[in-house]
Amino acid sequence: EIIDATNCIVSPSFVDIHVHFRDPGQTYKEDLYTGSLSAVAGGYTTVVCMPNTIPALDEPSLVRYIVEKGEEIGLCRVLPAAAITKGREGKKLTEMSLLKEAGAVYFTDDGAPVMDAHVMRKAMEFAGSIGSFVADHCEDLNLSQDGVAHEGEISAALGLPPLPPEAEDTMVARDCVLSLHTGMPVHICHVSTKVAVEVITWAKAMGAPVTAEVTPHHLYLTDEEWLDFDCKAKVSPPLREHEDIEALRWALASGIIDFVATDHAPHAHQEKMLEHQHCPPGMIGLQFSLPIILELVRKDYFDIFRAIEVLSTKPAERIGIDPPQIKEGVKAELTVFDPTESWEVTEEVIKSKSKNTPLIGRKLIGKVKYTFYNGKIVFKD
Numbered sequence: 001e002i003i004d005a006t007n008c009i010v011s012p013s014f015v016d017i018h019v020h021f022r023d024p025g026q027t028y029k030e031d032l033y034t035g036s037l038s039a040v041a042g043g044y045t046t047v048v049c050m051p052n053t054i055p056a057l058d059e060p061s062l063v064r065y066i067v068e069k070g071e072e073i074g075l076c077r078v079l080p081a082a083a084i085t086k087g088r089e090g091k092k093l094t095e096m097s098l099l100k101e102a103g104a105v106y107f108t109d110d111g112a113p114v115m116d117a118h119v120m121r122k123a124m125e126f127a128g129s130i131g132s133f134v135a136d137h138c139e140d141l142n143l144s145q146d147g148v149a150h151e152g153e154i155s156a157a158l159g160l161p162p163l164p165p166e167a168e169d170t171m172v173a174r175d176c177v178l179s180l181h182t183g184m185p186v187h188i189c190h191v192s193t194k195v196a197v198e199v200i201t202w203a204k205a206m207g208a209p210v211t212a213e214v215t216p217h218h219l220y221l222t223d224e225e226w227l228d229f230d231c232k233a234k235v236s237p238p239l240r241e242h243e244d245i246e247a248l249r250w251a252l253a254s255g256i257i258d259f260v261a262t263d264h265a266p267h268a269h270q271e272k273m274l275e276h277q278h279c280p281p282g283m284i285g286l287q288f289s290l291p292i293i294l295e296l297v298r299k300d301y302f303d304i305f306r307a308i309e310v311l312s313t314k315p316a317e318r319i320g321i322d323p324p325q326i327k328e329g330v331k332a333e334l335t336v337f338d339p340t341e342s343w344e345v346t347e348e349v350i351k352s353k354s355k356n357t358p359l360i361g362r363k364l365i366g367k368v369k370y371t372f373y374n375g376k377i378v379f380k381d
């Protein structure tokens with residue numbers, strides 16, 4: 001087959017260490033097959049599935065289920081992150097060594113931010129001692145309470161229960177301090193505030209082994225999305241303000257934020273139609289990260305090489321897998337994309353089972369044309 005790559009960039013394929021594929025337990029939202037389809041359509045060939053499934057990924061057999069089913073589907077590399085605590089209840093640590101042996105690439109209680117400092121410290125020490133790490137959702141529920149939207153002009157104008165940024169900032173600070181004192185790694189999930197960026201800057205300067213990710217939506221959208229999209233704009237952490245976005249973009253450029261992760265969080269249409277308090281937070285993301293990152297290249301925050309680093313090689317390094325290669329003798333694992341082709345986000349082009357994103361109807365620039373995995377074409381535009 002002849003591949004037309006006129007005007008295209010050939011890149012190592014992308015790696016997303018934070019996706020929710022809802023399998024087992026909520027496969028009406030997404031499953032490992034539709035999740036894999038949406039990954040390769042976004043140029044990704046490695047994804048790490050979050051453990052907030054039903055039941056939670058807190059046992060080796062469940063971790064193995066993800067690995068095996070992902071391999072059976074064969075579109076991309078599907079790796080599990082296991083729960084830090086049994087049932088993601090924030091109390092009893094899981095058997096991390098066994099979970100790691102079964103295939104867990106790291107540990108997180110993402111989506112259930114209920115771990116107190118003592119449990120987090122123990123988890124950090126144990127995961128670190130076996131050459132792994134913990135990742136924290138970083139939200140203090142005492143501060144976020146029943147908030148649904150970033151505390152600011154928009155939440156006030158719409159009468160939405162406010163979620164103050166310090167609910168995130170204080171947890172990021174806590175985890176950074178714990179990492180500094182234990183010398184053990186922690187990964188900060190979906191950083192969304194300017195103060196969190198400052199705290200991470202401080203922790204890295206002190207020598208704490210902290211890494212951080214940012215989502216495409218936090219780099220691109222503000223809480224003003226609530227005006228048009230209502231609960232489709234509800235996500236955790238919430239969409240913030242222009243100043244936060246600006247800080248996140250420069251932090252990604254400088255390396256204070258290490259890479260991009262989508263936090264792809266599918267939810268069914270009827271769930272997103274519920275009232276604010278009951279609507280689950282989250283938006284899908286796998287097909288939008290490339291165009292959003294390319295937008296930042298066009299706006300001169302960083303160059304195309306940094307773009308590929310944050311989408312591919314840096315996240316690969318974090319989970320200890322070989323970076324996707326474009327090399328003789330190695331089975332092709334690459335993404336061919338046209339950085340100038342524009343396209344409209346419609347329900348039809350979304351491969352995910354769920355269509356929950358405020359990007360519907362928007363024009364994006366930058367399109368994945370082919371994705372190769374294991375030497376084969378797994379996606380073709």
Ligand code: NCD
Binds near residue numbers: 052110111235237263
């Ligand atoms: C995630 C989900 O739906 O599982 N939701 C979200 O808004 N990000 C959970 C999470 O990442 O905390």
Ligand code: ZN
Binds near residue numbers: 110111137189190236
């Ligand atoms: Zn989270």
Ligand code: ZN
Binds near residue numbers: 230231275276
């Ligand atoms: Zn409403």
Ligand code: ZN
Binds near residue numbers: 018110111
């Ligand atoms: Zn998540």
